[in-house]
Amino acid sequence: MKEFSIIESFFKSGRHQRRDVEIGIGDDCAVTNVPEGQSLVVTTDTLVSGVHFPEDTEARAIAHKAIAVNLSDLAAMGAEPAWVSLSLSLPEADEEWLSDFSRGLHEITEYYTVQLIGGDTVKGPLTITITAHGFIPKEQALTRSKARPGDWLYVTGTLGDAGLAFDIITGRKDATPADKEYLLGRLNYPTPRVLAGTTLRRIAHSCIDVSDGLLSDVQHILNASNCGAVIHVDKLPISKPMMDSVELSEALRYALAAGDDYELLFTISEEQKGNLEVALANSNVSATCIGQLNGMSEKLELKFEDEPYHINASGYQHFA
Ligand SMILES: [Mg+2]
Structure with missing residues (x-):
């Protein structure tokens, strides 16, 4: 042909x-x-x-x-x-x-x-x-570089589902048929947060989509904006199919380091925090506050219930 x-x-x-x-x-x-x-x-x-x-x-x-x-x-x-x-x-x-x-x-x-x-x-x-x-x-584009110390850090939807789905496909993990169907849908048919993005341009200071993994992508905002951040990993949005399939520590590793989520990660000022829920009401997606920015240049700290938290996993490994 x-x-x-x-x-x-x-x-x-x-x-x-x-x-x-x-x-x-x-x-x-x-x-x-x-x-x-x-x-x-x-x-x-x-x-x-x-x-x-x-x-x-x-x-x-x-x-x-x-x-x-x-x-x-x-x-x-x-x-x-x-x-x-x-x-x-x-x-x-x-x-x-x-x-x-x-x-x-x-x-x-x-x-x-x-x-x-x-x-x-x-x-x-x-x-x-x-x-x-x-x-x-004109001049309303959301960028990575306008986050400010004191901004709250938010993410839409849930994190890590696609990473777990990938491990299910490659036989490293398993799940019930219903959970598997949901997780594979998140990997193969990701939902771009188009309506949330257009809504956020009037509210957010900075925004990026989570493609490489939360840790990598949050660092892009910190580097571009010369800010630091604390992420409270116990606040990360985890789907029920993920919680049903793996231990919490593994779920958190997927949420922090696996890629392919295509959720939006954004920062908003204290004053805009109250407007967020109303603004996102018609965009068919929830957003979760997962941390806050500070003036510590480009430094990212993780906490679990206010104690320091460490994981030994860096960015997303592409399928190979
Ligand atoms: Mg991107």
């Missing part, structure tokens, strides 16, 4: 066309319009088979995740997603695989009203690169 027919057959969906797309798939380039008063926000992420997901992952999940991780980066800036483009390297033009992949891609892009505006396919090892574009009102 030729490149042209792959793009035409599987990815040119006429179902929803955004009005800001003048020319979509089918010409040499896409032509789009950025609304007045908004900045264009762009991010790109590549997933490599055998590195970022196990080789036997279902095609629908691969497509979902490739889009979701990019929308998560947009969410971390407070941006509203608009368009994506796809570069797909495939060992062979397997029609069944392509059909499942395009189904996964259409499901998540339709859910977030995002339009695929261009694509390229080549023959090679299975690799998916997505570039995502979004909008943000």
Whole structure:
């Protein structure tokens, strides 16, 4: 199957066309319009088979995740997603695989009203690169660098589920069928916190998405903002399927060090703390206060019930 027919057959969906797309798939380039008063926000992420997901992952999940991780980066800036483009390297033009992949891609892009505006396919090892574009009102981008001493540190959702799911897939851990289904869903079909991100741009001082693991990602904020922080590990949000499957100390290790959560980690001032719950009420996600920032330059301390806490695990190890 030729490149042209792959793009035409599987990815040119006429179902929803955004009005800001003048020319979509089918010409040499896409032509789009950025609304007045908004900045264009762009991010790109590549997933490599055998590195970022196990080789036997279902095609629908691969497509979902490739889009979701990019929308998560947009969410971390407070941006509203608009368009994506796809570069797909495939060992062979397997029609069944392509059909499942395009189904996964259409499901998540339709859910977030995002339009695929261009694509390229080549023959090679299975690799998916997505570039995502979004909008943000001028000068309102949430960054890593504006956290302040005294800010409260919050995280959405729960942490560590994807890390445990990965260990279940690779046979190092086990869980009940129901817990397994939930945890694998968290690994294969992560939820980008798009609505929470746009809500937070008026409230938070800084924000990042948790992709490498809480410890690594919190350190990015501390380094960029020249702050320190104390995290109370006994406050970390842990899902019930996680609590049912492993000891607390292991659950905390997953929550602190495993990656692939795609939750938002953010800091807010004392004055904004009261507004947070109301603001997040319609974003379908809870947020948990897990610590506080201080003036100790780039130093991160962990505490369990106010006693110092140590773990011997650093950032996320990609599948290999
Ligand atoms: Mg990120």
